[in-house]
Amino acid sequence: MMGGITHCRFLKAPVTKLEAKSPKSAVWTITAVVTLTTDLGETFYEDNATLEAILYRNGPGSAETAVLSKTVDWTFPMRALKVVLQVDAAKCNPKHQYFLRVGEKDRKAVQDVWGQYMMVQGRTSVLPIWSLPFRLGQKTKELFVERRLQIRDDRVLKVVEETGESIARHIWDAGLSASLVLASLDNERSNLASPELRKAIRACLNRDHVNILELGAGCGTFGITFATLFENCLVTLTDLGLAKEIADLNLKANSLGDRAKFVELDWTEPLPEHYKTSFGLVIMTDCTYNSAYFEPLVGVIDAVLNNNNRLLMAYKRRHEDEKEFFELMEAKGLEVTCRTKVAIEGDTETAQHADLASLRSNRGLFPWTSTPPKPRSLTKRHRSIASAHCTGRIHISFLLPCSQKVAQLPTTASGAFNDTAPTKLVHFKPVPYCTVR
Numbered sequence: 001m002m003g004g005i006t007h008c009r010f011l012k013a014p015v016t017k018l019e020a021k022s023p024k025s026a027v028w029t030i031t032a033v034v035t036l037t038t039d040l041g042e043t044f045y046e047d048n049a050t051l052e053a054i055l056y057r058n059g060p061g062s063a064e065t066a067v068l069s070k071t072v073d074w075t076f077p078m079r080a081l082k083v084v085l086q087v088d089a090a091k092c093n094p095k096h097q098y099f100l101r102v103g104e105k106d107r108k109a110v111q112d113v114w115g116q117y118m119m120v121q122g123r124t125s126v127l128p129i130w131s132l133p134f135r136l137g138q139k140t141k142e143l144f145v146e147r148r149l150q151i152r153d154d155r156v157l158k159v160v161e162e163t164g165e166s167i168a169r170h171i172w173d174a175g176l177s178a179s180l181v182l183a184s185l186d187n188e189r190s191n192l193a194s195p196e197l198r199k200a201i202r203a204c205l206n207r208d209h210v211n212i213l214e215l216g217a218g219c220g221t222f223g224i225t226f227a228t229l230f231e232n233c234l235v236t237l238t239d240l241g242l243a244k245e246i247a248d249l250n251l252k253a254n255s256l257g258d259r260a261k262f263v264e265l266d267w268t269e270p271l272p273e274h275y276k277t278s279f280g281l282v283i284m285t286d287c288t289y290n291s292a293y294f295e296p297l298v299g300v301i302d303a304v305l306n307n308n309n310r311l312l313m314a315y316k317r318r319h320e321d322e323k324e325f326f327e328l329m330e331a332k333g334l335e336v337t338c339r340t341k342v343a344i345e346g347d348t349e350t351a352q353h354a355d356l357a358s359l360r361s362n363r364g365l366f367p368w369t370s371t372p373p374k375p376r377s378l379t380k381r382h383r384s385i386a387s388a389h390c391t392g393r394i395h396i397s398f399l400l401p402c403s404q405k406v407a408q409l410p411t412t413a414s415g416a417f418n419d420t421a422p423t424k425l426v427h428f429k430p431v432p433y434c435t436v437r
């Protein structure tokens with residue numbers, strides 16, 4: 001069973017070839033091979049899907065025009081799907097730049113960018129892929145591809161990622177989902193984030209300047225979303241040196257100027273002293289996948305959190321060991337203060353939701369919960385483990401030192417986080433779709 005977002009990927013980036021059908025008619029053939037898989041690439045899409053490949057041209061002033069489209073069927077148990085488009089050479093200009101987008105064909109409207117379908121109940125949404133621009137007849141750059149994420153009606157986030165297997169140079173489900181939650185902050189119709197989480201994030205952003213530190217940023221999806229959406233945010237993306245190239249590409253692609261930068265930071269190396277006091281918000285997505293790094297990572301988090309800042313983290317549950325991360329955090333006095341579960345599959349898993357609720361009330365961490373759920377017949381440790389058992393969901397948590405939290409949080413609340421309601425869709429308006437010619 002696939003867990004999470006379905007990523008469309010190029011196994012072979014588009015290759016172009018001029019073929020003469022007759023002395024008078026020639027066609028450009030554009031061939032690519034795609035697959036549908038998870039962020040980790042460990043399984044393939046286990047259902048049928050109708051995909052659409054669209055060839056775009058970058059015209060003068062870089063307006064994008066759809067030149068040609070073709071529908072192709074992904075049928076279970078496929079692992080790779082060849083996409084071949086042919087376009088009349090007389091209608092093409094080899095001096096123009098072209099690019100190929102492959103994504104799910106929607107019955108109502110073609111999804112040009114991604115976001116609006118993510119939370120649809122009962123289905124997993126396919127994340128479309130865009131090749132980087134290429135010229136007909138020239139070899140394409142196989143290394144990078146682009147994702148486009150609608151984060152506001154008028155803003156599309158561009159995230160470049162590598163086609164290879166590098167963990168740091170990929171996009172990950174938690175980063176994508178957390179970015180959409182952030183984008184829904186001002187959308188009062190959306191309950192993608194719990195009211196408490198919204199309030200807490202807003203409180204952090206309610207300053208003239210907010211210095212944000214992103215740990216293990218990789219491509220920088222989440223940090224770049226902050227800098228793109230909130231002009232008062234100055235974001236430092238950090239990761240190992242191997243992420244620098246892709247992070248810099250993404251900073252450039254989103255024209256953030258000096259409001260965001262990449263700095264190398266290895267959790268296993270001594271932390272520069274100024275990190276301990278410089279940041280009003282620390283963010284992290286999908287960094288709890290490797291238990292070998294839990295201790296140094298928690299050490300860094302402990303060092304950079306103080307009485308005036310917060311950690312906002314998102315993770316996709318991948319294995320049992322993740323509970324150790326939260327145990328280490330607890331041992332440092334760092335506990336979850338509010339949590340949002342973003343359903344990226346259609347199931348509701350109500351039992352697990354209930355376990356999460358018990359965990360909160362038992363610890364007294366959520367004094368705003370007006371009607372604490374009844375304790376279940378699980379030990380505290382079991383509840384802690386059960387809380388991590390939400391396969392296929394993204395957890396977005398807000399952490400801060402607990403000594404300070406109790407003093408700051410309200411003792412009553414309206415609108416306590418509804419644990420049993422399935423996470424709802426946030427409506428992202430699609431970018432106007434170009435007519436296919």
Ligand SMILES: C[S@@+](CC[C@H](N)C(=O)[O-])C[C@H]1O[C@@H](n2cnc3c(N)ncnc32)[C@H](O)[C@@H]1O
Pocket residue numbers: 167168169170171172173174175176215216217218219220221238239240243265266267268284285286287289293
């Ligand atoms: C699964 S990726 C997540 C990337 C990004 N946050 C996202 O959500 O797309 C985990 C990231 O942690 C980084 N990482 C792993 N070990 C690290 C270390 N010792 N110091 C700093 N970063 C590290 C990896 O390089 C990688 O970019």
